Amino acid sequence: MKAAYIQPGNPEEEDPADRRDSIQIEFTGGDAGWHCVAARELAGPDYGVIVTTPTGMAVDSDDCLSVKLDTP
Numbered sequence: 202m203k204a205a206y207i208q209p210g211n212p213e214e215e216d217p218a219d220r221r222d223s224i225q226i227e228f229t230g231g232d233a234g235w236h237c238v239a240a241r242e243l244a245g246p247d248y249g250v251i252v253t254t255p256t257g258m259a260v261d262s263d264d265c266l267s268v269k270l271d272t273p
Contacts, residue, residue: 203227208251218262223249233257234267241265 208223224244228236237252237259244250250261257267 203229208249210249216262218249221247221249223251223260225251225253228252228254230254232267233259234265237261237265237267 204227206225208225210220210222212220214220224240226236226240231254233252233254234257236254237250240250240252241261244261250265252259252265253270255270257269259265259267
C-alpha cells in the first residue's frame with residue numbers, strides 16, 4: 202500500500218452514495234477490483250471506497266469493477 206486517506210463526500214450530490222465520505226487507498230500493485238472488494242468489507246456501509254493502482258481504479262458505487270488506466 203502506498204497511501205490511504207479520507208475523501209470528503211459532497212453533500213450537494215443527488216445520489217446518497219456520492220454524499221458519503223470515501224476511503225481512498227492507493228496500492229503499489231495488484232488488481233484494483235479485488236482490493237476494492239476487500240476494502241468495502243472493512244469500510245462498512247457508512248463509507249465509500251475508492252481504490253487505485255498504477256494500472257487501474259475501482260469504486261464501490263460501481264460494484265468494484267476495475268477500470269484500466271492509461272499508463273505511459
